[in-house]
Amino acid sequence: MPLDRKQREGDEVLLMGNEAIARGALEAGIRVAVAYPGTPSSEIIETLSRFAETGKLYVEWSSNEKVALEVAAAGSFAGLRSLCVMKQNGVNVASDFLLHLGGSGTRAGLVLVSCDDPGALSSVNEGESRHFARLMEIPLLEPADFTEAKEIARWAFELSEAIHNVVMVRSVTRMSHASGNVVLGALPDRPVKAAFVCDGPVSDPDTGPVISTPVVAKHRLQQEKLRRAASLFEESPFNRYEGPESPELLIVTSSACLLYSREAVTILNAQNRVGILKLGTTFPLPQELIARHLRTADKILIVEEVLPFLEEQIKILVAERAGELGIKTFFGKNDSAIPMVGELNPDLVAAAVGRILKIDPPTVPAEYAEKVRELSAIAPKREQTFCPGCPHRASFWGIREALMRDGRNGFVCGDIGCYAMASLFPATGYHISRTMHSMGSATGLASGFGKFKPFGMEQPAIAVCGDSTFYHAAIPALINAVHQNSEMVFIVLDNGGTAMTGFQSHPGLDVNAMGEKVPLVDIAALCASMGVPVSTGDPFDLAGTRETLNRLMEEPGVKVLILKQACALAPEKKGKKKYKVSVDEALCRGDACGCNRICTRIFRCPGLLWNRKKKKAEVDEVICAGCGFCAKICPAGAIRCEEAAKP
Amino acid sequence: MTDMLLKDPYNIVITGIGGQGNVLASRLLSNMLVKRGFKVTIGETFGMSQRGGSVMSHIRVSAKSVWSPQIPKGGADLVVALEPIEAIRVLAAYGNPAVRTLVNVRAIYPVGVITGEDEYPSEEKIREAVAALSAQAEFIPATDEAVRLGNPILGNIVMIGAVAGLGVLPIDAELFESVIREGMAAARVEPNLRAFAIGRAAVARK
Numbered sequence: 001m002p003l004d005r006k007q008r009e010g011d012e013v014l015l016m017g018n019e020a021i022a023r024g025a026l027e028a029g030i031r032v033a034v035a036y037p038g039t040p041s042s043e044i045i046e047t048l049s050r051f052a053e054t055g056k057l058y059v060e061w062s063s064n065e066k067v068a069l070e071v072a073a074a075g076s077f078a079g080l081r082s083l084c085v086m087k088q089n090g091v092n093v094a095s096d097f098l099l100h101l102g103g104s105g106t107r108a109g110l111v112l113v114s115c116d117d118p119g120a121l122s123s124v125n126e127g128e129s130r131h132f133a134r135l136m137e138i139p140l141l142e143p144a145d146f147t148e149a150k151e152i153a154r155w156a157f158e159l160s161e162a163i164h165n166v167v168m169v170r171s172v173t174r175m176s177h178a179s180g181n182v183v184l185g186a187l188p189d190r191p192v193k194a195a196f197v198c199d200g201p202v203s204d205p206d207t208g209p210v211i212s213t214p215v216v217a218k219h220r221l222q223q224e225k226l227r228r229a230a231s232l233f234e235e236s237p238f239n240r241y242e243g244p245e246s247p248e249l250l251i252v253t254s255s256a257c258l259l260y261s262r263e264a265v266t267i268l269n270a271q272n273r274v275g276i277l278k279l280g281t282t283f284p285l286p287q288e289l290i291a292r293h294l295r296t297a298d299k300i301l302i303v304e305e306v307l308p309f310l311e312e313q314i315k316i317l318v319a320e321r322a323g324e325l326g327i328k329t330f331f332g333k334n335d336s337a338i339p340m341v342g343e344l345n346p347d348l349v350a351a352a353v354g355r356i357l358k359i360d361p362p363t364v365p366a367e368y369a370e371k372v373r374e375l376s377a378i379a380p381k382r383e384q385t386f387c388p389g390c391p392h393r394a395s396f397w398g399i400r401e402a403l404m405r406d407g408r409n410g411f412v413c414g415d416i417g418c419y420a421m422a423s424l425f426p427a428t429g430y431h432i433s434r435t436m437h438s439m440g441s442a443t444g445l446a447s448g449f450g451k452f453k454p455f456g457m458e459q460p461a462i463a464v465c466g467d468s469t470f471y472h473a474a475i476p477a478l479i480n481a482v483h484q485n486s487e488m489v490f491i492v493l494d495n496g497g498t499a500m501t502g503f504q505s506h507p508g509l510d511v512n513a514m515g516e517k518v519p520l521v522d523i524a525a526l527c528a529s530m531g532v533p534v535s536t537g538d539p540f541d542l543a544g545t546r547e548t549l550n551r552l553m554e555e556p557g558v559k560v561l562i563l564k565q566a567c568a569l570a571p572e573k574k575g576k577k578k579y580k581v582s583v584d585e586a587l588c589r590g591d592a593c594g595c596n597r598i599c600t601r602i603f604r605c606p607g608l609l610w611n612r613k614k615k616k617a618e619v620d621e622v623i624c625a626g627c628g629f630c631a632k633i634c635p636a637g638a639i640r641c642e643e644a645a646k647p
Numbered sequence: 648m649t650d651m652l653l654k655d656p657y658n659i660v661i662t663g664i665g666g667q668g669n670v671l672a673s674r675l676l677s678n679m680l681v682k683r684g685f686k687v688t689i690g691e692t693f694g695m696s697q698r699g700g701s702v703m704s705h706i707r708v709s710a711k712s713v714w715s716p717q718i719p720k721g722g723a724d725l726v727v728a729l730e731p732i733e734a735i736r737v738l739a740a741y742g743n744p745a746v747r748t749l750v751n752v753r754a755i756y757p758v759g760v761i762t763g764e765d766e767y768p769s770e771e772k773i774r775e776a777v778a779a780l781s782a783q784a785e786f787i788p789a790t791d792e793a794v795r796l797g798n799p800i801l802g803n804i805v806m807i808g809a810v811a812g813l814g815v816l817p818i819d820a821e822l823f824e825s826v827i828r829e830g831m832a833a834a835r836v837e838p839n840l841r842a843f844a845i846g847r848a849a850v851a852r853k
Contacts, residue, residue: 014678040841176715177690178688178691180679259714267719346719364742378735378776379739380732381757383700383730430795597762600763604758618758622799
């Protein structure tokens with residue numbers, strides 16, 4: 001079962017990739033582990049928080065990724081091995097500090113883990129974080145299976161200390177969220193005392209100030225560190241070749257793509273024709289090693305997800321060594337052998353290899369495929385939706401009613417969290433977010449929209465953000481809006497935790513990742529300190545939300561509304577119903593007279609069903625969370641709420 | 648119970664809706680197989696599981712090596728569906744004439760069905776389609792049985808019991824008990840054992 005303190009060295013256990021990374025960091029003796037949560041990375045710190053112990057392992061959910069990396073770097077500067085974790089777009093947030101950190105260098109091992117999400121299984125982007133390693137001139141490692149995830153995470157700290165710089169490890173969803181057998185190694189137990197030695201000369205990396213100046217000299221030193229990493233990579237066990245001595249086709253790959261490539265070759269039964277060079281060290285490349293393998297084949301297929309990171313580097317290598325390596329035929333992203341967007345799988349790689357070697361991949365029998373076509377059509381699609389009892393559905397319903405009453409064609413700038421779903425399905429009622437970008441961007445956009453009245457823009461702008469997003473990135477934009485005297489309503493959808501990624505703590509809560517009681521930063525008090533009016537409400541109070549919002553939209557300047565109601569999945573709510581909800585069939589008008597099935601067709605709560613035979617709405621008691629909000633939207637008053645009996 | 652795999656790798660898909668305990672079911676089954684000495688790879692899609700979407704775990708079981716966390720199309724040997732139309736969706740992508748399929752018959756309506764835009768097929772139609780696309784198809788009232796045990800979430804454990812009842816994998820009640828005793832509070836063990844036994848009997852007696 002999950003990684004825990006009971007397991008011992010030598011145990012073979014089933015670990016999720018993220019747990020394997022956490023275990024590798026523990027085996028490296030980390031003292032500091034810091035992150036901002038984000039799928040698919042969150043389980044690394046969640047796992048480590050189970051090993052947290054005062055004075056032995058400090059674990060923190062930081063307010064955002066840049067702060068997280070700064071905290072982790074402080075650990076390194078103080079002589080503590082430190083880990084910082086984020087999802088792919090978190091690296092963008094941390095990148096300004098990362099640029100300067102790469103220049104200043106580090107002390108004790110510092111590792112940045114980025115978990116990318118090819119195919120955007122739980123993201124609103126397909127960001128490619130590997131390019132940051134190249135851009136920031138720091139080494140990059142990519143594990144290709146679960147054992148290697150642990151080993152690479154462990155070794156990355158040694159590498160960081162060998163070159164005195166931060167090292168990046170990149171995972172992907174299909175590695176982080178996949179699981180496999182891992183044999184546990186030893187957990188070191190060396191005592192450690194933290195101290196920041198900083199009274200030496202500027203030129204001494206171990207005792208001087210940790211700064212990126214003098215820039216040119218430090219930049220030169222940084223590149224020497226990369227060359228040192230490259231020479232270590234030439235001998236790295238994380239780079240391996242499997243296949244015949246002189247393959248007809250050489251696949252060069254990394255990460256989970258190794259497993260897809262290996263399976264593709266098996267599917268095509270082409271083990272004697274195809275070789276696979278798997279790289280675990282993908283920046284800077286081990287050039288001699290790669291050149292040795294490029295000599296063995298004329299056709300090269302590069303299998304990687306998102307952008308052509310390896311492909312471009314290898315093509316440069318081949319161009320530089322053209323005399324020695326000769327002419328190669330490349331397949332990859334550039335010729336569309338491998339799709340440029342979306343995630344890969346064994347079938348896509350088999351199709352690419354099959355086209356190159358002129359082998360048709362096996363398919364299911366035609367008769368079976370025909371049956372599938374005929375029979376699978378009966379399965380209706382399953383869209384994502386707000387959970388039953390979700391306060392966001394109620395908030396957006398209230399905002400929608402206020403916007404309709406306001407009548408100036410106002411709109412909502414959406415943000416990142418479960419409430420991002422309000423920007424999907426634009427055809428239906430309360431899905432009214434009309435922009436969606438990075439965390440906190442709704443507030444910055446609304447700050448801009450609110451200044452365009454002199455250009456004739458009359459539409460009111462409303463920005464929404466979640467409570468965790470508020471601390472992460474909305475505050476600077478809100479300060480800007482206040483200072484610029486923009487006209488906007490800023491709504492905080494406060495559901496009491498970082499709900500989408502699994503209820504991690506944030507600065508608005510009085511408990512931290514260590515489980516300690518800590519001071520909280522109150523959203524309302526912070527907003528009020530900016531000198532703007534702050535209202536609070538309960539999204540389940542529909543009339544109250546509507547009235548407050550309409551009043552605020554009439555007022556000049558920045559107005560803050562905090563809509564506070566715990567997530568329907570919050571541990572304190574789960575399984576507890578406030579109301580027993582039912583439909584009075586005598587009152588339900590159904591299709592007949594004008595409501596047009598507002599409850600099921602527009603409100604779309606999974607707890608409400610449309611009974612096609614009776615032509616009446618009904619409540620699915622297994623699914624209904626008992627919030628009672630739907631009773632407020634039924635124009636006929638047919639939805640009844642009784643206080644639920646206490647369990 | 649067999650000691651060997653019928654095929655290497657043996658490919659299992661567990662599918663359902665967020666909240667049905669899909670991930671726990673795949674972990675429990677896989678942990679049993681790791682205890683038997685196999686290499687197991689699980690690939691999971693659960694990033695959106697809290698929001699009513701389909702959830703799917705791909706389990707690859709091998710005596711030898713690590714396999715891709717995604718099963719190739721048409722490559723499932725066993726499909727375990729915690730929700731009936733998800734069985735059809737998975738068979739359409741990963742089914743083949745030799746696949747075995749276990750279906751929990753309790754429907755969970757997609758939002759399009761709730762709104763009246765789409766129609767949910769009758770149980771009879773679902774049974775016909777699953778049977779036509781499988782070499783062996785078993786339909787188990789797992790949620791009903793779990794409700795009788797006092798908690799609908801145990802439906803996933805009834806289905807794991809049904810997998811044991813099929814006899815295609817080296818797992819039994821004793822192994823199941825050793826795995827859940829490691830990861831669960833003592834009070835939860837007993838209902839889980841009962842759920843497992845019910846599922847096992849539902850398939851084994853046929």
